[in-house]
Amino acid sequence: MERKVTVSQRKGISWDINDMKLPQDPKQTDWFQEWPDSYVKHIYSSTDKNAQRHLSGWAMRNTNNHNSRILKKSCLGVLVCSNDCTAPDGRKTYLRPAICDKARQKQQSKRCTNCNGPLKLISCRGHGGFPVTNFWRHEGPYIYFQTKGIHDHPKPETKLESDTRKTGQKKRPAILTNSLGLKRTRTEESFTGEIQNQENESSGVLQNPPFYDFNDMDIDQSSEGNMLNNCLSMSKSYSFGKATYLMEPLSDADWSKRRSNQYESGGYSDHDWINSAVNFDLCNEDQQAWNKALCVKGQNFSSYTQSIENWDIASLYHCHDSLVQQSPTLEPTTKACISQEEPYLFRYNPNHLSPTLSQ
DNA sequence: CCCTGCGGGCCTG
């Protein structure tokens, strides 16, 4: 089941990034999707800053496809602690691989900031053994986006989070927790079914929601609670579903060899796969209860939110983006409740639930 | 220092 309803899907438009002619008059454009996965396609407005920059939550590097009209990027996976340690706050280490090869090598020689263990790069091979690829193509007032493959690894930090951690760690802690001990979450991406609507504008392309830099602005206290509340409502433990992933990925060279030998034909020996101790099993029941509690008690919960300083600015930014992009026809809480498909939280501890939140 | 995009080059099917 495809959860995301894109403009193309809604309008029944079928296209491929390589098509000579792309949909010329989609009428509507998609809101920028930070975590595109599966074989989704989006049509963004050429005025969308994120689309212009070819951004992605995934760490994507440029790949030459010998076609200057179509920009191709492939996923670099995620950098994890080889000890699979858990920070005191329950979070796992999912660092964003550097795009630059040299920087990435240097990055891998560093140690886990939590347990000092070596870091490991989990390669993405969600596209037939190859990294997931993203394609970007600018045509007129639109930016066409297509992704191929399904990421088989956890989400790394976003670029914003990574930058914040690198440059702002003196100002703010790298890992933030709220006073309830709830893990700071990666907030919901742009709502999946939300689309831009041109009804209220004449140029044919709706402008992006305003870009707010929370690092430089004062947050209105009255709206802060609602914002955080909605962010919390949208949050959820990071889920990898049934997926297990390779903790000790083969080198690319090794993989290339194996790909030709074994991948296509089926299985791997036990030696090939080092099943991760990381458990992505997401206690779905707990999550549902948690989400339910948040949705039901959402209004109360806002009173438990603490100073905005306890929250990751990047998350607030993304959350705010999401909120701004919500359809005006739904109540925020409702939307939060129905937006549970995309897991964004790394982890939570039900024991830390406030009594008033318990059902 | 590193992100980003470009493009040459090589390999494989």
Next chain:
DNA sequence: CAGGCCCGCAGGG
């Protein structure tokens, strides 16, 4: 030839 990856270069923050 298409599609995959690697690499170096250049511009820019």
